[in-house]
Amino acid sequence: xxxxxxxxxxxxxxxxxxxxxxxxxxxxxxxxxxxxxxxxxxxxxxxxxxxxxxxxxxxxxxxxxxxxxxxxxxxxxxxxxxxxxxxxxxxxxxxxxxxxxxxxxxxxxxxxxxxxxxxxxxxxxxxxxxxxxxxxxxxxxxxxxxxxxxx
Amino acid sequence: xxxxxxxxxxxxxxxxxxxxxxxxxxxxxxxxxxxxxxxxxxxxxxxxxxxxxxxxxxxxxxxxxxxxxxxxxxxxxxxxxxxxxxxxxxxxxxxxxxxxxxxxxxxxxxxxxxxxxxxxxxxxxxx
Numbered sequence: 001x002x003x004x005x006x007x008x009x010x011x012x013x014x015x016x017x018x019x020x021x022x023x024x025x026x027x028x029x030x031x032x033x034x035x036x037x038x039x040x041x042x043x044x045x046x047x048x049x050x051x052x053x054x055x056x057x058x059x060x061x062x063x064x065x066x067x068x069x070x071x072x073x074x075x076x077x078x079x080x081x082x083x084x085x086x087x088x089x090x091x092x093x094x095x096x097x098x099x100x101x102x103x104x105x106x107x108x109x110x111x112x113x114x115x116x117x118x119x120x121x122x123x124x125x126x127x128x129x130x131x132x133x134x135x136x137x138x139x140x141x142x143x144x145x146x147x148x149x150x151x
Numbered sequence: 152x153x154x155x156x157x158x159x160x161x162x163x164x165x166x167x168x169x170x171x172x173x174x175x176x177x178x179x180x181x182x183x184x185x186x187x188x189x190x191x192x193x194x195x196x197x198x199x200x201x202x203x204x205x206x207x208x209x210x211x212x213x214x215x216x217x218x219x220x221x222x223x224x225x226x227x228x229x230x231x232x233x234x235x236x237x238x239x240x241x242x243x244x245x246x247x248x249x250x251x252x253x254x255x256x257x258x259x260x261x262x263x264x265x266x267x268x269x270x271x272x273x274x275x276x277x278x
Contacts (some may be wrong), residue, residue, distance in 0.1 A: 017256060019172070021257060021258050022166065022256050026164070064238035069162070072162035072163075072165065072166060073162050073165045074165055074166075075162070075171055084160070088160055088161045088162050089160075089162040091160065092160035092162045092163050093235055093253075096234050096255045096256055098234070099233075099234020099235065099236065099238070099255065100234060100255075101254075102234075102236075102237075103234075103236040103254075105238065107237045107239070108239060108240075109233065109237075111205060111235070113159070113205060113206075113207060124185070125165045134267055
């Protein structure tokens with residue numbers, strides 16, 4: 001039987017590694033939690049095409065976006081990052097998560113540049129979530145999905 | 152020492168800048184391979200280029216092939232820093248002339264260890 005997508009434990013381990021390497025405080029990245037509030041939602045996606053096809057989507061609430069951006073760009077705790085900085089930081093986060101998801105699956109395949117939305121991502125109708133991970137960081141929600149062709 | 156950091160993400164350039172600046176290095180940044188080549192054509196001769204693979208305008212692999220094709224830039228050490236982790240991609244980059252390959256996400260220590268391997272930083276000696 002072929003593997004459709006990384007398992008939730010594999011994806012959680014990958015997120016832990018990304019967080020501890022680039023963002024910090026891996027112990028605070030906890031499994032579970034409510035979905036991010038749509039009114040303060042950011043989404044970042046990358047697509048993978050080739051031997052294996054998927055979209056990797058990150059949904060993050062404002063508190064997570066601001067904290068990730070501060071950590072990655074070296075901003076002070078009381079500094080409020082601008083929209084361009086937030087877009088850049090979570091786009092790179094999606095790039096890294098997507099690239100590592102790609103490495104878990106059969107190749108060769110190609111990773112797109114990241115696309116960032118201030119709001120929920122419109123998932124193409126032919127895709128469905130094969131892995132759907134709800135996490136929280138310092139109490140703020142974060143969702144990571146691997147969406148693959150449903151047929 | 153001088154590092155040219157080539158990545159379309161300002162966040163990633165910032166992370167890499169802080170790592171090499173911690174060694175006392177000067178840095179220059181470029182958002183894609185073409186912008187990096189423009190720096191070299193203008194006379195910048197860095198000791199090291201840290202190079203992302205997937206970038207708009209010119210990707211990191213093309214940048215490596217262009218640098219390696221020009222004898223003026225033979226002394227520059229090239230290190231890929233990328234999410235591309237398929238074996239075939241790594242082999243391609245090294246065959247094109249990259250000296251080292253680091254897969255994102257990385258720790259500062261991973262970059263520093265690679266610099267030591269490349270002779271760009273003193274090796275720590277274990278007691």
